[in-house]
Amino acid sequence: MPEGQTCCGQPAWSAGNRPLAVDLAKKAIAELEGYDHVVIPSGSCADQIRNVYPQLLADDPHWAPRARALAGRSHELTSFLVDVARMESAAPEFAGSVTYHDSCKGLRGLGIKRQPRELLAKVRGLSLEEMADCEECCGFGGAFSVKFGAVSTQIVDRKCEAIAAVGADAVVGGDLGCLINIEGRLRRRGDETTRVLHIAEVLAGGDDC
Amino acid sequence: MTAAGRSHAMHFHARAGEKVRNAVLQRALQKAKPLFVGKRAKGIASLAEDGLDFEMLRSTGKNIRNRNLADLDVWLDIFEERATATGAEVLWARDGAEVSRLVVDIARRHGVSKAVKSKSMLSEEAQLNEALAAAGIRPVETDLGEYIVQLAGETPSHIIAPAVHKTIGEVEALFAKEHGRPPETRTSADIPAMAQEARAVLREHFLSAEMGISGANFLIAETGSAALVTNEGNGRMVTTLPKVHVVITGIEKIVPTLEDFATLMRLLPRSATGQAISNYVSLLTGTKRDGDHDGPEKTVFILVDNGRANLLGSDYQDMLRCIRCGACMNHCPVYFSLGGHAYGWVYPGPMGSVLTPLFTGIENALDLPHASTGCNQCGAVCPVAIPLPTLMHRLREEQNERGLRPWSERLALKTWAWLAGKPVLYRWFARRVARYLHWLADGSGRIRIFGLAPEWTAGRDLPVSSGKTFHELYSARKKA
Numbered sequence: 001m002p003e004g005q006t007c008c009g010q011p012a013w014s015a016g017n018r019p020l021a022v023d024l025a026k027k028a029i030a031e032l033e034g035y036d037h038v039v040i041p042s043g044s045c046a047d048q049i050r051n052v053y054p055q056l057l058a059d060d061p062h063w064a065p066r067a068r069a070l071a072g073r074s075h076e077l078t079s080f081l082v083d084v085a086r087m088e089s090a091a092p093e094f095a096g097s098v099t100y101h102d103s104c105k106g107l108r109g110l111g112i113k114r115q116p117r118e119l120l121a122k123v124r125g126l127s128l129e130e131m132a133d134c135e136e137c138c139g140f141g142g143a144f145s146v147k148f149g150a151v152s153t154q155i156v157d158r159k160c161e162a163i164a165a166v167g168a169d170a171v172v173g174g175d176l177g178c179l180i181n182i183e184g185r186l187r188r189r190g191d192e193t194t195r196v197l198h199i200a201e202v203l204a205g206g207d208d209c
Numbered sequence: 210m211t212a213a214g215r216s217h218a219m220h221f222h223a224r225a226g227e228k229v230r231n232a233v234l235q236r237a238l239q240k241a242k243p244l245f246v247g248k249r250a251k252g253i254a255s256l257a258e259d260g261l262d263f264e265m266l267r268s269t270g271k272n273i274r275n276r277n278l279a280d281l282d283v284w285l286d287i288f289e290e291r292a293t294a295t296g297a298e299v300l301w302a303r304d305g306a307e308v309s310r311l312v313v314d315i316a317r318r319h320g321v322s323k324a325v326k327s328k329s330m331l332s333e334e335a336q337l338n339e340a341l342a343a344a345g346i347r348p349v350e351t352d353l354g355e356y357i358v359q360l361a362g363e364t365p366s367h368i369i370a371p372a373v374h375k376t377i378g379e380v381e382a383l384f385a386k387e388h389g390r391p392p393e394t395r396t397s398a399d400i401p402a403m404a405q406e407a408r409a410v411l412r413e414h415f416l417s418a419e420m421g422i423s424g425a426n427f428l429i430a431e432t433g434s435a436a437l438v439t440n441e442g443n444g445r446m447v448t449t450l451p452k453v454h455v456v457i458t459g460i461e462k463i464v465p466t467l468e469d470f471a472t473l474m475r476l477l478p479r480s481a482t483g484q485a486i487s488n489y490v491s492l493l494t495g496t497k498r499d500g501d502h503d504g505p506e507k508t509v510f511i512l513v514d515n516g517r518a519n520l521l522g523s524d525y526q527d528m529l530r531c532i533r534c535g536a537c538m539n540h541c542p543v544y545f546s547l548g549g550h551a552y553g554w555v556y557p558g559p560m561g562s563v564l565t566p567l568f569t570g571i572e573n574a575l576d577l578p579h580a581s582t583g584c585n586q587c588g589a590v591c592p593v594a595i596p597l598p599t600l601m602h603r604l605r606e607e608q609n610e611r612g613l614r615p616w617s618e619r620l621a622l623k624t625w626a627w628l629a630g631k632p633v634l635y636r637w638f639a640r641r642v643a644r645y646l647h648w649l650a651d652g653s654g655r656i657r658i659f660g661l662a663p664e665w666t667a668g669r670d671l672p673v674s675s676g677k678t679f680h681e682l683y684s685a686r687k688k689a
Contacts, residue, residue: 001680016602137584144581150667151543151546181669184655185670188670
């Protein structure tokens with residue numbers, strides 16, 4: 001991991017502040033372009049680098065090719081493991097059932113759907129139980145959840161109901177924003193038992209799982 | 210009044226709060242959502258029976274609409290020429306006020322005291338009902354949903370299901386009061402009976418009105434016709450029974466040929482209601498001819514700009530492809546948390562979040578482009594592939610470029626971006642934040658009330674980490 005790495009700049013981009021987003025994009029490109037692959041454990045950051053950077057810098061003759069090159073070498077974690085590294089071996093054990101939340105940027109921005117499921121299928125002891133409307137937004141939306149908290153709560157409530165209905169031991173996802181939002185609302189609703197895990201935590205096993 | 214003057218879009222945030230707390234509204238919305246989504250999904254799946262694929266078809270639909278817009282002036286000229294040749298009159302309106310003026314003029318010239326209306330969102334843009342009433346002409350909405358909304362003194366909350374925000378109980382109470390009968394207990398099984406009740410009232414209006422006012426889903430240039438896509442049959446009554454028929458529609462609704470129309474019709478009803486085809490598809494051309502049993506003696510097309518021409522050649526031109534199916538709002542998590550009225554003007558949901566600022570002024574609808582989680586569920590279902598989140602994003606950018614964002618937000622972003630450009634400082638700050646949040650959580654792993662993000666903790670806890678940043682954990686592991 002590069003020492004100087006900070007943020008991909010998505011918050012500035014989604015707020016509509018192009019100059020700030022451009023600055024941070026250039027910084028990230030300069031830091032990351034020396035690597036063969038860039039692996040990103042977040043659908044929305046991956047979407048920023050893969051889809052937004054090239055269009056953000058499209059008119060800059062110096063940066064546009066670098067943005068495009070980096071975009072091609074950057075992968076969301078589960079996509080990297082399945083499509084690039086072609087991970088074959090079984091992951092550690094997880095005793096229990098999980099349900100998978102497809103994050104919006106991962107699913108609709110990067111087309112990630114099958115990869116996390118293939119990986120979860122390799123985890124011994126794990127059973128995947130799909131919840132209703134697993135492709136529906138959880139209501140996080142970055143600044144949206146802070147600007148329109150009441151609306152965001154209404155949306156994540158529906159997600160929590162779907163999770164409760166499927167009754168899995170854990171809800172798993174690939175985007176920290178969604179997971180913080182979902183966990184925050186589950187706990188506020190009084191659900192102290194459903195675990196909320198990033199797919200990396202499940203695949204890595206370890207203390208947390 | 211100008212469009213901006215009667216828009217409530219600036220109060221989106223406050224209205225959103227009210228709508229979230231309205232339990233009756235929430236019940237109505239939660240009932241409607243799976244119906245909309247489920248019906249469309251079935252409709253789209255049924256394309257396979259015709260050997261069609263949605264992505265392929267919508268790319269065709271998108272291309273057709275792009276071609277229409279590329280030569281809009283030409284197609285409009287051809288339409289005017291052909292429609293005039295069939296005996297219709299074609300008028301042009303720059304804005305809503307001009308629409309109202311033209312319609313009132315026509316009504317006066319033909320001695321109209323009552324006008325029956327088939328659903329037209331453009332007449333909402335023009336606030337036509339108010340203008341007609343002020344001129345002593347009674348407008349009667351005849352689409353069942355519009356009829357309900359008009360009785361209740363409200364505006365549509367959805368572009369194809371105007372009364373979707375109402376429960377059966379509310380409609381029953383309204384009918385009992387307005388139709389002068391004792392209230393009854395109603396369930397969804399009684400909906401046909403309630404529709405019948407409205408129908409009996411409306412039938413009298415159809416027979417006595419001197420003028421019919423409708424919108425048009427499309428204008429067909431090669432035949433000079435208006436195409437009307439409806440499910441209730443009221444559209445046929447409105448457009449054929451009264452002696453005068455006025456069609457009010459936006460200039461962007463034009464398609465060159467019947468063949469283009471046929472292609473778009475594979476997309477429109479399926480995207481809207483999931484139907485392979487709507488119950489009624491009318492192609493209205495000219496006036497009543499000798500030997501015709503029905504039809505208007507006078508047909509007038511009012512083709513309206515009201516902000517549309519400004520979008521041609523702009524960053525927002527894609528929005529003009531819109532065929533008003535409602536799929537974007539039907540799949541919007543924000544829309545289904547609030548209903549349409551929260552959006553404050555005529556068009557709700559994602560398409561409204563784009564159109565309202567463009568038609569009423571960006572500075573008059575600052576919240577709307579931000580009223581989106583960016584989930585792109587709208588863009589994914591749009592039958593003409595309008596990149597709605599991209600257009601909302603462009604509006605956010607324009608707000609920034611024009612200095613319309615609050616200073617606190619600009620300062621916060623600037624400070625954060627400055628920090629993100631200074632890795633050492635950024636990491637130091639991130640460590641402080643992680644420690645601080647950990648301390649606030651006091652061993653519980655979560656924060657229940659957080660002054661810096663009150664809207665967040667009003668509805669949910671804020672889960673926090675172990676108090677160490679990823680950088681710290683990563684370096685510790687590398688050393689070990």
